[in-house]
Amino acid sequence: MNSSQWGPSALGLGTxxxxxxxxxxxxxxxxxxxxxxxxPSQVVLAFERVLVEENVVHxxxxxxxxxxVAGALITVVGIGLGVLLHRFRLxxxxxxxxxxxxxxxxxxxxxxxxxVIFGRxxxxxxxxxxxxxxxxxxxxxxxxxxxxxxxxIDVGRSFSVTRSQMFWKIxxxxxxxxxxxxxxxxxxxxxINIVGVEFLINFGGLGQLINELAERYDLPGTxxxxxxxxxxxxLFFYVTERIERWLRPA
Amino acid sequence: xxxEPDRAGKAAGIEPFVSVEHIVKRFTTADGSLVAVxxxxxxxxxxxxxxxxxxxxxxxxxxxxxxxxxxxxxxxAIRVGGEAIRGTHGxxxxxxxxxxxxxxxxxxxxxxxxxxxxxxPKGERHERARHFIDLVGLGGFxxxxxxxxxxxxxxxxxxxxxxxxxxxxxxxxxxxAALDEQTxxxxxxxxxxxxxxxxxxTLLITHNITExxxxxDRIIVMTYRPxxxxxxxxxxxxxxxxxxxxxxxxxxxxxxxxxNDLREEASRGMRxxxxxxxxxxxx
Numbered sequence: 001m002n003s004s005q006w007g008p009s010a011l012g013l014g015t016x017x018x019x020x021x022x023x024x025x026x027x028x029x030x031x032x033x034x035x036x037x038x039x040p041s042q043v044v045l046a047f048e049r050v051l052v053e054e055n056v057v058h059x060x061x062x063x064x065x066x067x068x069v070a071g072a073l074i075t076v077v078g079i080g081l082g083v084l085l086h087r088f089r090l091x092x093x094x095x096x097x098x099x100x101x102x103x104x105x106x107x108x109x110x111x112x113x114x115x116v117i118f119g120r121x122x123x124x125x126x127x128x129x130x131x132x133x134x135x136x137x138x139x140x141x142x143x144x145x146x147x148x149x150x151x152x153i154d155v156g157r158s159f160s161v162t163r164s165q166m167f168w169k170i171x172x173x174x175x176x177x178x179x180x181x182x183x184x185x186x187x188x189x190x191x192i193n194i195v196g197v198e199f200l201i202n203f204g205g206l207g208q209l210i211n212e213l214a215e216r217y218d219l220p221g222t223x224x225x226x227x228x229x230x231x232x233x234x235l236f237f238y239v240t241e242r243i244e245r246w247l248r249p250a
Numbered sequence: 251x252x253x254e255p256d257r258a259g260k261a262a263g264i265e266p267f268v269s270v271e272h273i274v275k276r277f278t279t280a281d282g283s284l285v286a287v288x289x290x291x292x293x294x295x296x297x298x299x300x301x302x303x304x305x306x307x308x309x310x311x312x313x314x315x316x317x318x319x320x321x322x323x324x325x326x327a328i329r330v331g332g333e334a335i336r337g338t339h340g341x342x343x344x345x346x347x348x349x350x351x352x353x354x355x356x357x358x359x360x361x362x363x364x365x366x367x368x369x370x371p372k373g374e375r376h377e378r379a380r381h382f383i384d385l386v387g388l389g390g391f392x393x394x395x396x397x398x399x400x401x402x403x404x405x406x407x408x409x410x411x412x413x414x415x416x417x418x419x420x421x422x423x424x425x426x427a428a429l430d431e432q433t434x435x436x437x438x439x440x441x442x443x444x445x446x447x448x449x450x451x452t453l454l455i456t457h458n459i460t461e462x463x464x465x466x467d468r469i470i471v472m473t474y475r476p477x478x479x480x481x482x483x484x485x486x487x488x489x490x491x492x493x494x495x496x497x498x499x500x501x502x503x504x505x506x507x508x509x510n511d512l513r514e515e516a517s518r519g520m521r522x523x524x525x526x527x528x529x530x531x532x533x
Binding site: 149151152154155157158159160161165169170173174176248249 | 318319320338339340342343344346348349350352354356363364366367395412415
């Protein structure tokens with residue numbers, strides 16, 4: 001272990017601590033209103049309260065599980081649709097622009113419709129996350145497959161591979177890094193929408209907790225709860241990176 | 251073969267193993283039809299190393315793709331052992347000019363790829379892959395990823411991968427074009443060594459005269475567009491050879507002779523390019 005390995009994380013942590021310290025000083029000095037922005041030290045103290053009194057671990061697991069289910073759905077459906085669009089030129093020509101347009105639509109506003117269909121339940125939350133996160137996975141899968149270097153396909157042809165070998169042994173592995181960019185984006189979209197819908201329909205995991213704490217005007221608690229949302233995001237980032245390295249070492 | 255003593259006689263008493271017969275390839279372009287390859291015929295004997303040399307635009311790569319079976323839609327025939335073939339064929343192993351190793355597979359898995367496709371069990375295919383990795387001088391690098399290797403090493407992985415499929419004919423398209431001259435000469439040594447060991451029938455496509463003379467038994471010189479066979483030169487340098495052969499006078503004489511043939515073709519190509527550019531500017 002040398003300093004160059006610790007450097008980046010030390011700089012990151014240092015910056016966070018320094019920012020908090022400056023904020024703390026500005027609030028204590030009266031430059032920022034303490035009723036609008038809570039003291040960082042209070043936010044840190046609130047973590048304990050949120051853990052003990054608000055059953056945050058349970059909510060964290062709930063939001064994580066919802067994101068996981070949505071993530072599994074976008075992986076299967078998103079990659080599947082991406083492959084379909086790549087395989088059939090007509091479908092691609094017909095749909096690609098629509099999918100891209102859908103990617104930038106504020107899908108979260110469709111939650112009343114989903115409430116009607118699935119009720120005030122975890123299903124609504126998961127489906128919202130799934131639908132919002134689907135376009136980047138489809139588009140990146142398509143991009144990855146279309147971007148397979150022609151010479152690799154020629155290598156496959158020169159060894160007379162079958163159609164399915166061409167897909168599983170050449171095109172999919174070649175596309176994998178791009179597919180994973182889509183999956184990572186998709187998981188972020190899914191989590192944002194899941195927490196957002198939890199907040200909006202006041203149901204389930206961390207989003208509901210944030211809603212409750214904000215209603216009580218417990219700002220340090222709210223920020224502490226948001227900290228756990230960040231933790232979910234970090235967890236998924238770490239896991240996807242591990243899976244990618246396991247699937248495609250390079 | 252048996253019934254055609256005159257043709258066998260033409261190839262200096264050696265029977266042809268691969269015959270390329272009257273290949274014509276036309277491409278349709280915006281300005282009409284372009285003949286890339288015009289009635290090209292030659293043959294390669296079993297165990298022979300033949301190079302096909304010509305300036306850019308002589309249809310070398312087109313011929314590579316036709317012989318390898320990647321390009322259909324041509325006139326003429328390719329025969330291996332007397333049998334006409336169309337499409338990709340297990341008898342012909344291709345090595346590409348471009349970097350073509352699979353970046354997600356380590357050296358061993360890259361070389362074992364064709365065996366995996368053929369359904370050879372894991373233990374056996376790894377053993378056979380190791381043999382070819384040793385042959386190209388990459389023993390000890392089996393677990394490395396292509397990204398950790400130099401360009402020359404990656405190209406050797408690609409050659410080992412093609413050899414692992416045990417093709418009757420090794421077909422290479424400027425495999426060392428992207429490498430520097432020193433690496434190229436040293437890799438030439440490696441190819442000579444492999445040739446010595448395997449007696450591999452090889453057709454090398456190149457624009458590099460020294461490379462062609464260093465490696466070949468015969469060199470087929472192509473004309474600039476449309477690509478025709480201009481001349482076939484026998485290289486009588488003794489074997490076994492190494493890259494040291496480049497300092498011999500016989501080597502120099504061959505290089506000069508081939509350059510003499512090629513100069514005319516290359517300058518025709520250059521004039522053609524300039525004319526096209528001028529024409530484009532006037533329009």
